[in-house]
Amino acid sequence: MTAYSGPPAYTPPPPPPPAAAVDSLAKILVVPSLIGCLVALTLGLYGRLHHATGIAVSIAGFSSPGAVKTWLATGAAVFAIVQVGSALVMYGKVPGITAPSWISGLHRWSGRIAFLLTVPAAVHCLYALGFQDYSTRVLIHSVLGCLFFGAFTVKMLILPKRGVPGWILPVVGAIVFAALIIIWFTSAFWFFSTFGVHR
Amino acid sequence: MKRRSPLITLLVGAALAIGLWIASMVAASPAPAGSGYGASGVPAATGSTPSQTAAPSPSGPTSPAAGPSPTSSGVLLGRGNFAGMDADGGAAVAIAIHNNSVIAYFCDGRAVDAWVSGAAEGGKLELTGQRGARAEISLGSGLATGWVMVNGTRHMFSVSMVHAPSGLFRSVAIVHNMKIKAGWIVLGNGKKIGSLEVDPDSAAPVTGAAPPLNLTTLTAVDGGVTITAMPVDGDTGSGF
Numbered sequence: 001m002t003a004y005s006g007p008p009a010y011t012p013p014p015p016p017p018p019a020a021a022v023d024s025l026a027k028i029l030v031v032p033s034l035i036g037c038l039v040a041l042t043l044g045l046y047g048r049l050h051h052a053t054g055i056a057v058s059i060a061g062f063s064s065p066g067a068v069k070t071w072l073a074t075g076a077a078v079f080a081i082v083q084v085g086s087a088l089v090m091y092g093k094v095p096g097i098t099a100p101s102w103i104s105g106l107h108r109w110s111g112r113i114a115f116l117l118t119v120p121a122a123v124h125c126l127y128a129l130g131f132q133d134y135s136t137r138v139l140i141h142s143v144l145g146c147l148f149f150g151a152f153t154v155k156m157l158i159l160p161k162r163g164v165p166g167w168i169l170p171v172v173g174a175i176v177f178a179a180l181i182i183i184w185f186t187s188a189f190w191f192f193s194t195f196g197v198h199r
Numbered sequence: 200m201k202r203r204s205p206l207i208t209l210l211v212g213a214a215l216a217i218g219l220w221i222a223s224m225v226a227a228s229p230a231p232a233g234s235g236y237g238a239s240g241v242p243a244a245t246g247s248t249p250s251q252t253a254a255p256s257p258s259g260p261t262s263p264a265a266g267p268s269p270t271s272s273g274v275l276l277g278r279g280n281f282a283g284m285d286a287d288g289g290a291a292v293a294i295a296i297h298n299n300s301v302i303a304y305f306c307d308g309r310a311v312d313a314w315v316s317g318a319a320e321g322g323k324l325e326l327t328g329q330r331g332a333r334a335e336i337s338l339g340s341g342l343a344t345g346w347v348m349v350n351g352t353r354h355m356f357s358v359s360m361v362h363a364p365s366g367l368f369r370s371v372a373i374v375h376n377m378k379i380k381a382g383w384i385v386l387g388n389g390k391k392i393g394s395l396e397v398d399p400d401s402a403a404p405v406t407g408a409a410p411p412l413n414l415t416t417l418t419a420v421d422g423g424v425t426i427t428a429m430p431v432d433g434d435t436g437s438g439f
Contacts, residue, residue, distance in 0.1 A: 066277040112208050119212050123219040134323055135337075156205035194338050195277040196360065 028164055032157035040150030043122075047131030047142060065128065067198070069121040070188040076121070077184045079114035083107060084177050087170070115152060118180070122149070125187075141186035148179040278433045280366045281343035282384050283358030291392040292356045293367035293384040294324075294336060294343050295433040301326055302431050302438065303334055304367055304382045305347045305354065310406045312382060312394035313349040330402065361387045363430070364414055369438060370428040371399075374421050381409045381419065383428065395421065 086107035089099050122145060131146075132138040155172045158164055282293040290307035299319040303326055306312035313332035317325055324336040324345070336345035344357040368383040378400070383393035393409030410419040417428045431438030 108204070115208065115212055116215060119215045120219055123216050123223060127220065127223040137339075153209060156209045159205040160202040190339060191277060193341055194360075195279045196341075 024163065025165065028161050029158070029168070032154045032161075035157060036150040036154035038150075039153045040146040043126065043149055044131055044142070044146040047126045047146070050127070050130060065124060066191055066195075069124055070191040072117050072121040073184050073188040076114040076117040077180060077188070079110045079117065080177055080180050082110040083114060084173075086110065087173060091170070114180070118148070137186045137190060141183055144179045144183050144186070148176065148183060151176045151179060278436075280361050280363075280433050281358045282361045282365055282367065282386055283356065284386070285347075285354045285356040285358075287354065290354060291384040291386065292343075292347060292354075292358050293431075294358070295367050295431045295438070296324075296338075297433040297436045297439045300439050301336075302367070303336070303347070304369075304384060304431075305332075305334075305349055306382055306384065306392060306394035306409075308392040308394060309408055310394070311349055312396065312406055313347065314380075314382065315347065329400070359387065361385075363432065363434070365389070367431040367438075368393075368412060368417070368428040369431050370419065370426045372421075372424070372426040374424045374426065379421060379426070381421070381426065381428070383409055383412045383419075385412075385414065 085094075086103050088094050089097055089103050090107060092099065125145065131142045133142065151172060155169070155176055158168060158172060278297055280293070280295050282291065284291055285305070290305060290311065292303065292305050294301065294303040296319065300316070301319055301324050302314070302316045303324075304312070304314050313328050313330075315326035315328035315332050315334045317327060324334070324338070326334040326336070328334075331351070332347070332349050334345060334347040336343050338344075341360045342357050343359075346353050346355045348354075365385045365387050368385065370379075370381045372379055372381075377397050379395055379397050380399035381393060381395040383391055385391050391412060391414075393412060394406055395409040396404040396406045398404045410421050412419045412428055417430075418425050419428065420426070429438050433439075
């Protein structure tokens with residue numbers, strides 16, 4: 001007979017298989033991604049199928065609707081740069097600057113302002129001009145314009161979710177930012193360089 | 200961060216978009232002429248910057264209803280004037296763009312000239328004129344590039360933006376019981392090139408050098424008769 005050697009040592013249950021971790025990440029992302037894709041697709045299809053009118057609601061005080069959108073886009077790009085800058089500070093990526101308490105508020109509000117500035121420009125663009133592909137510049141603008149709103153939707157829908165890995169948000173944020181900057185280059189920058197910088 | 204605030208941001212943006220979309224449909228519906236831009240204010244759902252609604256109502260379109268028709272699918276590019284010599288150096292080209300209306304003129308200061316015009320469809324300008332004149336122009340980087348076809352000959356060009364007093368000038372008048380139409384191109388360096396058509400609406404007008412244009416008075420003297428010229432200016436809408 002063996003001597004009683006005490007209660008058996010505690011063996012923890014085996015860790016869950018890695019597939020489960022990927023599984024739950026997919027569950028977090030799949031609905032926002034689908035909604036984002038739906039947004040992008042809807043904008044693109046509307047732009048393609050709607051008969052562009054050449055006219056949409058505009059803002060007084062500018063020389064032309066093209067100038068209105070150009071300045072709205074430029075404003076959005078400026079606030080987007082504030083967004084990225086504040087994100088870098090928030091993540092501690094800027095050497096020598098510690099994140100002040102108001103940095104996340106700055107990040108959120110600069111993002112909101114940038115987004116809301118893009119909306120009138122996009123509505124006008126889609127309504128008056130539509131999805132165009134007669135040149136590389138407008139094709140990139142049309143595609144990225146749709147993608148920007150889809151990516152922004154994804155970012156907004158992911159933010160309140162728990163259990164999102166830390167790298168997802170910066171990646172989505174980077175996509176949103178890159179899309180907006182390229183959109184600005186294919187439109188506002190072209191407008192300024194063709195017609196000059198004026199109201 | 201409150202957990203619902205990103206969703207609220209999205210919904211506010213969507214509401215703003217829908218509001219502007221409805222306003223655009225109202226603006227694009229057959230409206231009385233005058234304001235080529237339709238509604239002059241932005242009905243912001245979020246109470247956006249006051250500078251938009253405080254600005255005087257359309258300070259831009261003071262020109263007579265030269266705005267695009269509601270059913271045209273033109274592209275609203277902006278306003279600008281371009282002028283320069285063509286690729287061969289033998290003739291001058293001037294282009295005036297006012298919203299989505301375009302007027303262009305090609306002349307060699309002697310017997311070859313052509314007026315073309317059209318709407319800016321989709322950013323590429325395809326213009327036509329009398330007697331088979333045609334032009335195709337695209338814009339970018341401060342340049343207007345393309346070709347104009349006059350009397351079966353294609354002339355390529357790439358001309359840069361110009362500002363007043365350079366640009367395009369036009370005069371239509373009756374001189375000695377004959378209708379004449381003159382066009383002058385004032386280049387960025389001040390050089391002037393102009394041609395004059397006698398009986399411009401016929402199948403074969405007689406074209407020759409235009410009399411010199413006085414830029415201060417905007418007049419010229421043709422056959423002893425003083426004719427007045429008007430600028431064809433995309434910035435102001437004059438001549439459109």
